[in-house]
Amino acid sequence: MKEDSSRFLPKIPAQPIGYGEAQIILQYLQGREVAVEWRGTLSNLTYHYGGELRGASDSWTLGSVDPTSGTATLLEITRVLGQMYKNGFRPRRSLMFCSWGAEEYGLLGSVEYIQEYVKVLGARIVSYLNVDLAVQGNYTVDVKTSPILFDIIVQAAKMIPSAYDPAGQTVYDKWMNVNRNNMTNEPNMRYGLGSSSDYYGFDQLVGSSNMDIRYTYDVAYHGKLSSYPLYHTSYEVFSMMKNLMDPDFMAHRTIGQLWGVLTLLLSETPVLPLNVTRYTTALMQAMNTLKPKDPTVLDPLRSAINDFGNVAQDFVGRSKSLDSENPYEIRAYNDQLLQLERAFLNPLGQGDDYTDLKHIVYAPAKINQYAADGFPAISDAIVSGDSTEIANQVAIATYFVRGALSTLKEFNNFFS
Template sequence: MYRVAEDSASFLPKIPVQPIGYSEAEILLQYLQEDEVDAQWRGGLRNVTYRYGGELRDASDAWNLGSVDPTSGTATMLEVTRVLGQMYKNEFRPQRSSMFCSWGAEEYELTGSVEYVEAAQDFVTRSKSMDSKNLYKIRVYNDQVLQLERAFLNPLGQGRDYTDFKHIIYALAKGNPYAATGCPAVSDVIASGNSTEITNPIAVATYFVHGILSVLKEVHNFFSSY
């Protein structure tokens, strides 16, 4: 995989990390002073303030299992944020500052996924406002949905042992029969450790996803948008 050499990675943690229960953590937190950690405990990330305390965080994107990961974490974080916000309005003040963070691109193959979803939002919006009595508009919309599924299929297969596994996203990975590893063609190369071949499946997946978005554009606006 592409990565920075360990001896030149100044941003790696300088102290060991051990998860503990809150009963132990509460005692340790009582001895900590100020908000920001000591200089010797700070990492090498720029534009980052290192503070004491635990974390409540969440990622906001996923290839699959979205209702489990990350939507379950997002729902929990939003509810905690809502409750604390209401408590703050009632003059509750925590002993330390609280930060709630939600971000995308939290692992391989998810970079740009939010932008791809945003680019297709108008397709869903149009379906809600469509005249259900206009059979021609319904036919156009249904054809787009049909072509959307077809756009996920690679006629040449995934370049792996089984050419009949043609789906870009849900084709089975070699080491995971439940296809829960994201894009299987990319996952297989990452698992093999062959860093020189990883660019090919990523390029193929990116090409197909870009083509999938073009299927969702309005027919009369297709050429004007390119």
């Protein structure tokens, strides 16, 4: 890899260590004594600049929340499904369990894996379920997802008891009580995943339909924090999780059960439980967040989304007449479902240093490379104020929306 093509990677190697190890290393450093305002608080130590060694103890040290809550949940799901396998269970679709390394260094483990196997993954994968951080509170679930997974998440949430709530209350019940969309009378979910965890490569390079679900805190009580207060600090230890965040580990259990049910639904249901009509609403919502000075510039995109909605409705209607005993008919229908999300990938990405940001509808914008934005390339063009670039990006988005709707058409009626 050329240096000028890796400017987003850390230039100085760093390794998080504890205070004890840091004290041993720092006492051997020589050179000029460190200025007072740059000194740390380790006892019996004179701070020197030294050579190229750096001592630190940052937020990655123990991580009882991020990522250990996710790792523990993943291991438990693996254990349970492994036991089911020993007892004779064979999933209809293959299951792969992945624990990635070097996530905090720039998602290196997952992205390197995806880059090596992107063709195989692009041809076969149904969905990636991310469990980076399973529990950051004990109140309710927080969901980021592809729109077409909305209904299956609701279905699974109705089957799982809610943590720390009265018997009989499900995850869905609690979700609706505390985080309901009053316009649709459905639980709130965020569409698009962004770049803050290992789902990034699956979203932007593979084009699978993915989700990230975690247990979180009461936003109404604590306010809209950027994250849980102990995020990436040395206070993320087991005793904190045990005494404060999840004393009975009920939130861990609930998230594990939810992930397990979702895994079984996605792997066992003959016709993939993906609702393409959810994308119609999602596309329109994403477009409506765009505020160009001349709103008519969005008319071609609006027309394409309306056409997408009509084709999506026809596609769902055809599912009702599928021959459930005909595996070829089911396979053809499922293949069309899988192609929809992939059809939103622009091979050129957003150009320049952003070629990996390929998803036309949901990807980080250049002005915020952490969270997902709706139609990010158009959003960036609007920020630039360049009317030619705005029209160009609208044309590109329109092209891919129309390409996506073509994946849902009947094979013998493709050009209609």
